[in-house]
Amino acid sequence: MTLENFIALILLIIIRRRLAKGEIHDRWKSWINWGFVAVAVVFILKGIGGLGSDLSKLLSLGLIGTIIYFILKEPDFKDARNLVYAILPLIIITVLGDLTELISKDFYNNRSNYFEIAEFLAIVWAISMWYNARKQRKAVEAERKKAEALEKEFKISEALKAQLEIQVAERTAEISKQKEELEEALKELKATQSQLIHAEKMASLGELTAGIAHEIQNPLNFVNNFSEVSVELVDEILDSRHKTQDTRPKTDVLP
Template sequence: MAHYSNSDLFLVTPLVYGVVGAMRKFLDLPRRLPGWNRALNWIWVPGAALFLAAQALDLKTTTLGDVYWLLSLGMIMAVLLALRDYRPARSLLLAMAPFVVYKLVEYVLETPEGKIPKQYDAALDTTQGFVIIWLITFIFIARSQKKQLEKERVLREEEEKAKRLIEAQNAQLEHLVAERTAALTNQAEELRAALTELKTTQAQLIQSEKMASLGELTAGIAHEIQNPLNFVNNFAEVSAELVTELEEEREKPDRDLELEADLLADLKQNLQKIHQHGGRAASIVRGMLEHSRQSSGERVPTDLNQLADEYLRLAYHGLRAKDKTFNATLKPDFDPSLPPVEVIAQDLGRVLLNLLTNAFYAVKKRQEQGEPGYAPTVSVSTKRVGSDVEIRVRDNGTGMPESVQAKIFQPFFTTKPTGEGTGLGLSLSYDIVTQGHGGTLAVESREGEGTEFIISLPA
């Protein structure tokens, strides 16, 4: 059985100091228990004192190593008890308890010559194996718990930071609103005199302001790159851990070549994922920059089939960037004989993107209801109808009651939950089609079955 002589004490002291140092760092004692942390700086002193006393007095006892071990273990258990509200410390306490009991039993059974009676040898050997496995298992559990707590701490800090930022922005907005209200109040008399002149330009000003707001909202879609960037960051972090594991394995005298091969394969796969999601982020940025460019306001002959197909894909992949689990059937049905139509392509594209985004939102909501056999489907079709061209956007989503259809094109009216819709999308789309292109925008919907929007434009 393992025991420590006077000469062993010289080796045990730095070992204990190293173990205690690792525990201090793992439990962050300088911050959590500064008093205990300072005391543990001197953990080597009892060992050194025992060693010097044994040498000076020429003591023959072989229990000094065990005494120092038990003293050190007692201090470690006291620290863990002081930190029992900290989950990793509780796990370490559970890990250490059987080991301390084992050492106490060994110390009690040990003869004055430092040996263990033979009748207890087999039992203590078995117990020692169990204690070591138990100790290692709970050390890994404590390490995992600490990582999880650290992630939760970082998340809380980010949430608090975001909350403070929102509060600051709200305060700033309230201040600006108050200033603007005061300024408008003071200018009321002056505005009355100019009211007649302003009425003639009011429609153009409102349309211009709405288009500017829509451009800002559209450019904001670029937040979708956060998803592939999160994948890049996560795979990079995991790759760093794999490299560390590989380095540790290579330093072992008995290397596990199969484990090294597995680590290299995982590392290669992670790098491929990083490349894939990095390319996805770059693709999203290019698409959003193209979409958010300022409209020239000029009508040009445009292939409506190509335009509708482009925004069908953009809307679908935009939602897929947020929710990888979402899938839908796309049904384009384009009239091949459709001639080019003079439209403002970017403005009409915004209309299509808004209608298609709403369509995918509706089918996703219906899918989340868990309806058996339901298959989300969104279709876009074009055709020539007399002197007009029709674009139809249809979905088999949740549909709308008649009371909602009557208000659907009103500014700031939305059926989406707070924070998910501004209520301007369909209002702006209606203005673009009717005022900007001289066409019509109508809706047909049945609650629980689906919705169809019909854009009619002069050919």
């Protein structure tokens, strides 16, 4: 497998992983599969001698260019653009090396060490960029999970707050109702107390009136009794007087 074919395969594998995570729309699934088929066809044809080395490199470079074009153009692949920036130096160096080899093979062979060193440095750069991007993605993912956890806690606290507000409102309504009932009971108690005081006053007044009437009744009874006795005495005196007059002898009246 040539370096160009290997780069195309790596790009497709990374894109398919992001597709599996849901970071890329499913409509690209068939295109990614066709990309794997193209890489496999180029690899097989080169392996069986159906393609020359130069032609296989050109096809691999064309495949790489197509993948990079869609990554840079389509919004669905925006999260994979850092990968392109990471391997772009390696791609440029590989393209320059291939073009140099096509133009002048002797010139390329004399300076192949430089291209190999440049490719090694580009690979180191790509690995470093990939590692940093992976580290940043993990940090972003951790922050996202943390934000989701905070949002979940916030939603739970909001739900608890709403529930507490409902309970407080219900308790307040219950307390207000109890207050109204107590106020009504207090009014009834005051009314009953007033009635009891009025009844007690009326009872005291009745007792006082009865006492006064009793005290008034005694002299009246005495007067009545004395009057009756006096009347009887007068009647007896009158009777006695009449009897005395009837028993006294009559005398002649002088002319």
